[in-house]
Amino acid sequence: MFLGGITLFSIVISLAGIIFVSFKALKVKENSYLELSLDGPLEEKTIDGVQSFLNPRPSLRLMIETLDHASQDPKILGVLLRLNQQSPMGFGQVQELRNALKRFSKKGKHIVVHCDTFGENTSGMTAYYLASAGQEIWMQPIGSLNITGLGIEIPFLRKFLDDYGITARILRREEYKTAMDFLTHEGLSSQNREDLEKILTTRLKQMIKDVSQDRQLSPSQVREYIDRAPIVKAQSAKEMRLIDQIGYIEELYAYLQRKIKAPVQFVQFKQYSRVLPKLKRGNKIAIIYAVGPIMRTSERVNPLTLESVVSAEEVRKAFEDALKDPQVKAIVFRINSPGGSAVASDTIWGAVEQAKTKGIPVIASMGDVAASGGYMVALPAKKIIANPATITGSIGVYGGKLVTDAFWEKLKIHWQSVQVGQKALIWNSVKEYSKEELEAINETLDQIYEVFMQRVSLARKLPLSDVRNIAQGHVWTGDEALNKGLIDALGDMELAISIAKKEAGFKEGEVMRLETFPRETAFIEKLKLFLTGNSSVLSLNGGVYEFFKVVRSAFKSTIIDSLYSPLAAYFESN
Numbered sequence: 001m002f003l004g005g006i007t008l009f010s011i012v013i014s015l016a017g018i019i020f021v022s023f024k025a026l027k028v029k030e031n032s033y034l035e036l037s038l039d040g041p042l043e044e045k046t047i048d049g050v051q052s053f054l055n056p057r058p059s060l061r062l063m064i065e066t067l068d069h070a071s072q073d074p075k076i077l078g079v080l081l082r083l084n085q086q087s088p089m090g091f092g093q094v095q096e097l098r099n100a101l102k103r104f105s106k107k108g109k110h111i112v113v114h115c116d117t118f119g120e121n122t123s124g125m126t127a128y129y130l131a132s133a134g135q136e137i138w139m140q141p142i143g144s145l146n147i148t149g150l151g152i153e154i155p156f157l158r159k160f161l162d163d164y165g166i167t168a169r170i171l172r173r174e175e176y177k178t179a180m181d182f183l184t185h186e187g188l189s190s191q192n193r194e195d196l197e198k199i200l201t202t203r204l205k206q207m208i209k210d211v212s213q214d215r216q217l218s219p220s221q222v223r224e225y226i227d228r229a230p231i232v233k234a235q236s237a238k239e240m241r242l243i244d245q246i247g248y249i250e251e252l253y254a255y256l257q258r259k260i261k262a263p264v265q266f267v268q269f270k271q272y273s274r275v276l277p278k279l280k281r282g283n284k285i286a287i288i289y290a291v292g293p294i295m296r297t298s299e300r301v302n303p304l305t306l307e308s309v310v311s312a313e314e315v316r317k318a319f320e321d322a323l324k325d326p327q328v329k330a331i332v333f334r335i336n337s338p339g340g341s342a343v344a345s346d347t348i349w350g351a352v353e354q355a356k357t358k359g360i361p362v363i364a365s366m367g368d369v370a371a372s373g374g375y376m377v378a379l380p381a382k383k384i385i386a387n388p389a390t391i392t393g394s395i396g397v398y399g400g401k402l403v404t405d406a407f408w409e410k411l412k413i414h415w416q417s418v419q420v421g422q423k424a425l426i427w428n429s430v431k432e433y434s435k436e437e438l439e440a441i442n443e444t445l446d447q448i449y450e451v452f453m454q455r456v457s458l459a460r461k462l463p464l465s466d467v468r469n470i471a472q473g474h475v476w477t478g479d480e481a482l483n484k485g486l487i488d489a490l491g492d493m494e495l496a497i498s499i500a501k502k503e504a505g506f507k508e509g510e511v512m513r514l515e516t517f518p519r520e521t522a523f524i525e526k527l528k529l530f531l532t533g534n535s536s537v538l539s540l541n542g543g544v545y546e547f548f549k550v551v552r553s554a555f556k557s558t559i560i561d562s563l564y565s566p567l568a569a570y571f572e573s574n
Helices: 002-023 060-070 091-106 125-131 158-163 190-214 219-228 234-239 249-260 269-273 312-324 342-357 405-410 435-460 464-470 478-484 493-503 523-532 543-563 566-572
Strands: 032-037 076-082 110-115 136-139 167-173 265-268 283-291 328-337 362-371 383-386 391-393 397-403 512-517
Touching: 032 060, 032 269, 060 076, 060 091, 060 269, 060 493, 076 091, 076 249, 091 110, 091 125, 091 190, 091 362, 091 493, 110 125, 110 249, 125 190, 158 167, 167 435, 190 219, 190 478, 265 269, 283 312, 283 493, 312 328, 312 342, 312 512, 328 493, 342 362, 362 493, 383 478, 383 493, 391 478, 397 435, 435 464
Parallel strands: 032 076, 032 265, 076 110, 110 136, 283 328, 283 512, 328 362, 362 383, 362 391
Antiparallel strands: 167 397
C-alpha cells in the first residue's frame, strides 16, 4: 500500500506538471532560435499511449508544420538542430524534413546543426544527410564522419532450421518476392541481391546529389569522401568542407550570441509547437494515416512486437467518418507500411475506393515505405506521391508455414490428430502440406496476385503485360517507381496537401483546415481515459504496453537483431 501510494502520488504530481506546462503561455522574444533535438525515432503521427504524457515527441507532421510556421515568425531567427542521439530515421523521412528545412532557409532563416559525432561504431549516413541541409555544421573535436556508404547484412536461417528439423514451406508470386528468403535460402539469391543493390545504389546517388549541392562540392568529391570514410579527424572533415566548425554545444551557444550581437533566446521546439494557431472554422482536408504492418486486428499494437500496426478496421472507419463530415473536401492518405494481410489491405482498398465513388479526391502520400499491401491501398487514390527514396512496389504475394514434424520427432514428442474434413489441419505446423492442400494454397496466391496486378493495371492505366514485368515482387525507389508509372510525382506530404487543395477546388488564400481522422484525442479527454482505464493504450493499464516496449527494445538490440535484421525486412518490404 505504501509503494502504491507513492506511485499514485508520483503520477498525480507528474500529470499536474504536464498540465501546468501544457497551459503555460510561451512568450517568444526577439532574436530567438528554435532548438530541436532529435532524440528518438520520428513518429509519423502523434502517439496516444502513456508515452504521450511522460515523454511526448513531436510527430514528423507537427515538426514540419512548426518549421513552416516559424519561417513566417519575425521573432524566430533560425533553428539549432541537435543530432547527438543519432536518432534512427528512414531516408524518406529525412528527405521530407530536409525539404522543410530548405523552405525555412529560403525565408531568410538561419539553420545551424550540432552533432557530437556522425556515427560511433555505426553509420552516420542519414544523420549527415539531414545535417547537410543546414547552412552551418558543427561537430565536437573527437567526433568523426562515419559516412561510409550504405550496406545491409541479412542472416539466413535455412541450415539452422534444417538442423532442428524445421522446414519453411513458403510459396510466392513471384521470384523477386524475397522477404522470406532468410528462412528458405542459405544465402542471397540473384534476385534478392539485384533488388538490394539497386535500392542501395539509387539511394546513395540521391544522397550524393543533394549533399554535393548543399555543401558546394562536386558529386565526385562527395563519392571520394564516402569511399575514404570513416573520416576520424574533425579537422580533416573541415578541410574537406563537409563541416564548418569544430566545437562543443556551449561554444555554439556563445558563437550565436556574438553573431547576433544581442541577447538570444533559445526556445525548445516542443514548447513552440504547442502554441501553433488552430483554425476552428472553414472547410477541411482530412489526413488519414496507415503506419506499420497492415493487420485485420482491432488493436493498435502488435501483441508480439508491441509496435504500431495498421488496423484495417480503424482506417476504414477513419475514411467513413471523413466522408460523413460535410466540411471534408479532400483526403490525404499518408502511408508508411511494408504491407501485411492481403484481406486487411483489401478492406482499406475498399475504403479508399468508396471515397473515390463519392467524389472526394484522395491523394496518397508515401513515407519511407509503401510496398506490397502498402502500395495496393494507395491505388484508388487520384494521385500517388512518393519521396525519391520511398520503397514502393513489391507487387506480389507469399504464403506458407513452418513445418515442424521432424523437430518434434527430435524431441521425442509424438503428435496425433483427428480431423473431419480433408483440409481441416491445413494450417497446422506439425504436418506437411498434402498435394490437395498445396493446390489450395497456390490457387489462393494466384487469385491474390492476379487481382493485385489487375488493380494496378486499371488504376495506373498500364497494360496488364507491362504490369506483369513491373511486378514479380520487385521493389523500387520512388524515382524508379515514377519511371515505371507506379506513382504520379516525386514529393513530400506538403506536395500531397497542395495537390489535395487544388483537387478540392480551394481558392488562393481560402481558409483550409487540416484535420486528422480518427480525430486526435483532446488533452483533457486523454487525461480522463488515462485515469479511468477506458482505453487499452491510453491508461494506467495500457502503461504495461509501454513498459514492455522498453524491455523488448533492450532484448531486441542484443538478441533479436542478431537473428533477423529489421533493415532486411524494411528493404524487402514483405
